[in-house]
Amino acid sequence: MNSKxxxxxxxxxxxxDGDTVNLGAGLPNLAVKYLTPGTKIYLQAENxxxxxxPHDPEQPINPFCTDxxxxxxxxxxxxxxxxxxxxxxxxxxxxLKLSVLGxxxxxxxxxxxxxxxxxxKMAGMGGAMDLVCGAKKVIATMEHNAKDGSAKILKKCTYxxxxxxxxxxxxxxxxxFEVTPEGLVLREISPNVTVDEIxxxxxxxxxxxxxxxxxxxx
Amino acid sequence: MNSKxxxxxxxxxxxxDGDTVNLGAGLPNLAVKYLTPGTKIYLQAENxxxxxxPHDPEQPINPFCTDxxxxxxxxxxxxxxxxxxxxxxxxxxxxLKLSVLGxxxxxxxxxxxxxxxxxxKMAGMGGAMDLVCGAKKVIATMEHNAKDGSAKILKKCTYxxxxxxxxxxxxxxxxxFEVTPEGLVLREISPNVTVDEIxxxxxxxxxxxxxxxxxxxx
Amino acid sequence: MVQILNLEEAVRHIKDGDIVLGGGFxxxxxxxxxxxxxxxxxxxxxxxxxxxxxxxxxxxGRLVAAGxxxxxxFSWCGRMTCLPQMVDEGKIELELCPQGSLAxxxxxxxxxxxxxxxxxxxxxxxxxxxxxxxxxNGQDWLYQSPIRGNVAIIEADRADEEGNLVFxxxxxxxxxxxxxxxxxxxxxxxxxxxPAGSIHPQxxxxxxxLVDVMVQA
Amino acid sequence: MVQILNLEEAVRHIKDGDIVLGGGFxxxxxxxxxxxxxxxxxxxxxxxxxxxxxxxxxxxGRLVAAGxxxxxxFSWCGRMTCLPQMVDEGKIELELCPQGSLAxxxxxxxxxxxxxxxxxxxxxxxxxxxxxxxxxNGQDWLYQSPIRGNVAIIEADRADEEGNLVFxxxxxxxxxxxxxxxxxxxxxxxxxxxPAGSIHPQxxxxxxxLVDVMVQA
Numbered sequence: 044m045n046s047k048x049x050x051x052x053x054x055x056x057x058x059x060d061g062d063t064v065n066l067g068a069g070l071p072n073l074a075v076k077y078l079t080p081g082t083k084i085y086l087q088a089e090n091x092x093x094x095x096x097p098h099d100p101e102q103p104i105n106p107f108c109t110d111x112x113x114x115x116x117x118x119x120x121x122x123x124x125x126x127x128x129x130x131x132x133x134x135x136x137x138x139l140k141l142s143v144l145g146x147x148x149x150x151x152x153x154x155x156x157x158x159x160x161x162x163x164k165m166a167g168m169g170g171a172m173d174l175v176c177g178a179k180k181v182i183a184t185m186e187h188n189a190k191d192g193s194a195k196i197l198k199k200c201t202y203x204x205x206x207x208x209x210x211x212x213x214x215x216x217x218x219x220f221e222v223t224p225e226g227l228v229l230r231e232i233s234p235n236v237t238v239d240e241i242x243x244x245x246x247x248x249x250x251x252x253x254x255x256x257x258x259x260x261x
Numbered sequence: 262m263n264s265k266x267x268x269x270x271x272x273x274x275x276x277x278d279g280d281t282v283n284l285g286a287g288l289p290n291l292a293v294k295y296l297t298p299g300t301k302i303y304l305q306a307e308n309x310x311x312x313x314x315p316h317d318p319e320q321p322i323n324p325f326c327t328d329x330x331x332x333x334x335x336x337x338x339x340x341x342x343x344x345x346x347x348x349x350x351x352x353x354x355x356x357l358k359l360s361v362l363g364x365x366x367x368x369x370x371x372x373x374x375x376x377x378x379x380x381x382k383m384a385g386m387g388g389a390m391d392l393v394c395g396a397k398k399v400i401a402t403m404e405h406n407a408k409d410g411s412a413k414i415l416k417k418c419t420y421x422x423x424x425x426x427x428x429x430x431x432x433x434x435x436x437x438f439e440v441t442p443e444g445l446v447l448r449e450i451s452p453n454v455t456v457d458e459i460x461x462x463x464x465x466x467x468x469x470x471x472x473x474x475x476x477x478x479x
Numbered sequence: 480m481v482q483i484l485n486l487e488e489a490v491r492h493i494k495d496g497d498i499v500l501g502g503g504f505x506x507x508x509x510x511x512x513x514x515x516x517x518x519x520x521x522x523x524x525x526x527x528x529x530x531x532x533x534x535x536x537x538x539x540g541r542l543v544a545a546g547x548x549x550x551x552x553f554s555w556c557g558r559m560t561c562l563p564q565m566v567d568e569g570k571i572e573l574e575l576c577p578q579g580s581l582a583x584x585x586x587x588x589x590x591x592x593x594x595x596x597x598x599x600x601x602x603x604x605x606x607x608x609x610x611x612x613x614x615x616n617g618q619d620w621l622y623q624s625p626i627r628g629n630v631a632i633i634e635a636d637r638a639d640e641e642g643n644l645v646f647x648x649x650x651x652x653x654x655x656x657x658x659x660x661x662x663x664x665x666x667x668x669x670x671x672x673x674p675a676g677s678i679h680p681q682x683x684x685x686x687x688x689l690v691d692v693m694v695q696a
Numbered sequence: 697m698v699q700i701l702n703l704e705e706a707v708r709h710i711k712d713g714d715i716v717l718g719g720g721f722x723x724x725x726x727x728x729x730x731x732x733x734x735x736x737x738x739x740x741x742x743x744x745x746x747x748x749x750x751x752x753x754x755x756x757g758r759l760v761a762a763g764x765x766x767x768x769x770f771s772w773c774g775r776m777t778c779l780p781q782m783v784d785e786g787k788i789e790l791e792l793c794p795q796g797s798l799a800x801x802x803x804x805x806x807x808x809x810x811x812x813x814x815x816x817x818x819x820x821x822x823x824x825x826x827x828x829x830x831x832x833n834g835q836d837w838l839y840q841s842p843i844r845g846n847v848a849i850i851e852a853d854r855a856d857e858e859g860n861l862v863f864x865x866x867x868x869x870x871x872x873x874x875x876x877x878x879x880x881x882x883x884x885x886x887x888x889x890x891p892a893g894s895i896h897p898q899x900x901x902x903x904x905x906l907v908d909v910m911v912q913a
Contacts (some may be wrong), residue, residue: 168794624832
């Protein structure tokens with residue numbers, strides 16, 4: 044299991060039976076694969092779906108039945124369609140248990156930056172700013188360090204923010220951090236890594252849970 | 262034809278083919294009877310109907326199909342149901358051509374009072390405050406004077422307002438007044454009444470259209 | 480996920496002092512069986528939010544007549560003949576709100592918005608007593624705060640096992656939006672609850688994830 | 697009342713300089729036939745409001761590629777590879793708006809409200825460039841102004857002769873709300889227009905009184 048798959052599998056352990064969940068494109072979306080058998084979640088998509096799954100390849104494709112990445116999908120039995128206004132009413136209004144997003148940077152205040160690299164192309168924030176405001180729990184997922192080895196969990200994000208003080212947790216391949224009013228707390232640590240190693244690879248301050256657990260996946 | 266019927270019949274001449282119209286309970290509602298044959302209007306009701314008519318006595322009553330006065334109705338072919346939020350989106354958003362309300366007092370600034378007599382019971386404004394904000398044209402209808410003969414078209418309303426500077430026109434059994442930025446203009450006068458007589462029975466100032474017409478009904 | 484409970488268990492979700500959003504426009508769309516049971520269980524000091532309260536014999540007004548209510552938020556209450564005197568005597572608090580603004584405030588509460596900016600009520604008693612004039616984008620607007628409930632009590636025509644709801648014509652009124660704006664949504668379902676999949680996804684009026692408890696009426 | 701026109705007549709309702717609200721989420725729900733004809737007729741200096749613009753080959757982005765657009769309001773435009781450079785060169789103005797706030801601002805425009813009060817975008821570039829922090833009801837909110845169009849261009853699955861619309865599943869997206877927020881609503885109807893009464897009143901997604909012109913696709 045590579046880093047991304049490991050992170051996704053850990054995120055999947057957060058899914059409780061009956062949760063409504065919005066998963067960002069890429070890494071967050073992988074988490075569905077690791078859903079605990081017998082656990083039922085309702086996937087929500089920004090373009091107005093509650094309760095869907097991947098397209099069934101045995102069925103014809105309906106171009107009017109796509110998710111927020113324009114992938115063909117299957118609406119579950121008992122699923123529902125809403126318009127864009129209502130879809131974001133669900134998102135912003137606290138009706139989602141969990142929103143999982145990819146991140147470029149996060150910080151010890153629980154802020155997240157995931158839409159724009161300074162000097163990069165202004166491609167827009169899509170629904171990301173909405174998704175980080177309102178879900179009961181907002182989890183940022185990312186590989187712990189950038190490709191050049193630099194820290195991505197910072198004292199303060201340097202990229203333009205997606206949301207200020209919005210995160211509940213941060214999951215990387217090295218550990219699971221909870222964002223608390225007192226700052227970041229390392230709750231789980233990956234096998235074969237030490238707290239000192241994580242500190243060396245993290246700019247943000249964090250405390251370590253006195254009952255620190257090993258980060259495991261199903 | 263008594264005063265109320267005469268007023269209602271005059272209001273009906275304002276209905277143009279295709280108009281969406283909200284008619285208040287009582288006098289305004291009578292206007293439907295005088296609709297010009299061949300003219301089709303869409304009645305809208307606050308509780309979420311677009312396109313309805315009176316209940317067909319040959320059909321069973323559906324208790325879940327009522328207007329804003331809880332009267333059983335028939336939804337037209339091509340009618341639509343919306344929820345209360347959307348119903349008032351239609352009302353406030355300028356999607357109605359015409360809102361017709363009963364009034365207790367109106368004034369030369371185009372304000373209207375129709376929900377509360379000072380010292381009377383606080384029964385609430387219902388949808389009246391919403392209805393006077395947003396329809397393209399808002400017409401107040403009432404008998405010209407109170408039962409004790411006092412004026413109801415005032416310089417300034419003394420009862421608690423329903424809406425401030427919201428009216429397009431005022432129709433009484435004596436005449437048709439347009440509300441303009443320069444004040445009230447008497448556009449039509451009833452048969453068998455003089456302008457002087459109207460002035461005597463009106464507290465508000467008004468000017469008289471130089472092409473003053475007789476107020477007639479179909 | 481939605482639970483299907485009997486009436487007594489369902490209504491136990493309501494507590495003394497709760498804010499209760501009640502669907503319905505007069506009798507149409509009001510969950511009378513839930514109100515029956517509330518009167519039986521007697522949760523008190525309630526704040527009720529409803530279009531009109533209807534009467535003291537039918538509708539939310541019964542809770543007022545039963546002495547269970549400390550505050551009402553209504554757009555109109557002309558059929559509740561007992562209310563004005565109770566208000567005058569200080570036995571109950573009454574907040575009046577224009578009907579469309581009431582619906583919109585409930586929506587703001589359910590949609591995570593900070594309130595509404597409307598022209599409705601400017602220059603009226605609503606501004607003086609229950610709103611705040613603000614100037615934004617070159618124009619005056621009346622600001623009114625969001626409304627949320629601890630509980631919403633809702634009547635629906637059809638439901639499936641996932642909690643998806645469909646209303647019968649004008650039964651929809653305030654019922655649809657109130658499902659977004661309460662911590663616990665209790666629904667009286669008038670027809671037998673159907674298997675998941677029996678309501679077409681684009682004909683659902685309220686997505687089932689908003690519904691907590693259903694009672695078969 | 698709704699008119700049924702041919703494509704050419706319908707698109708003549710759009711004028712140079714108009715604000716055009718365009719339904720659709722990527723290609724899904726975008727009225728491509730109307731866009732074809734807009735490019736043919738060449739109305740210019742348009743402001744377009746759309747979720748994403750999709751690409752320069754399909755969707756609203758084609759209007760940008762054809763040089764007809766002076767300003768875009770999008771939530772995202774990552775597929776419009778030509779846009780960032782055009783913006784940098786000052787050839788086109790780009791306003792970005794969080795997706796839910798964009799939908800809600802269009803709704804405010806169509807529902808007669810003064811704008812929105814949202815937590816979304818506080819402390820971000822949206823606050824700095826396109827919003828205003830306000831303090832109401834004890835909390836900070838981002839105020840954003842309403843959006844209205846001169847014209848909305850919409851794709852629907854079904855329609856009846858009265859203009860009532862039904863969308864096919866996620867085709868609904870921004871199409872539903874945009875019908876409220878424009879002076880002229882032009883709809884491309886993908887299936888044969890049906891007689892009045894063929895759509896059940898409680899299954900209508902957009903009441904026909906909002907629709908001005910329908911084109912049979």
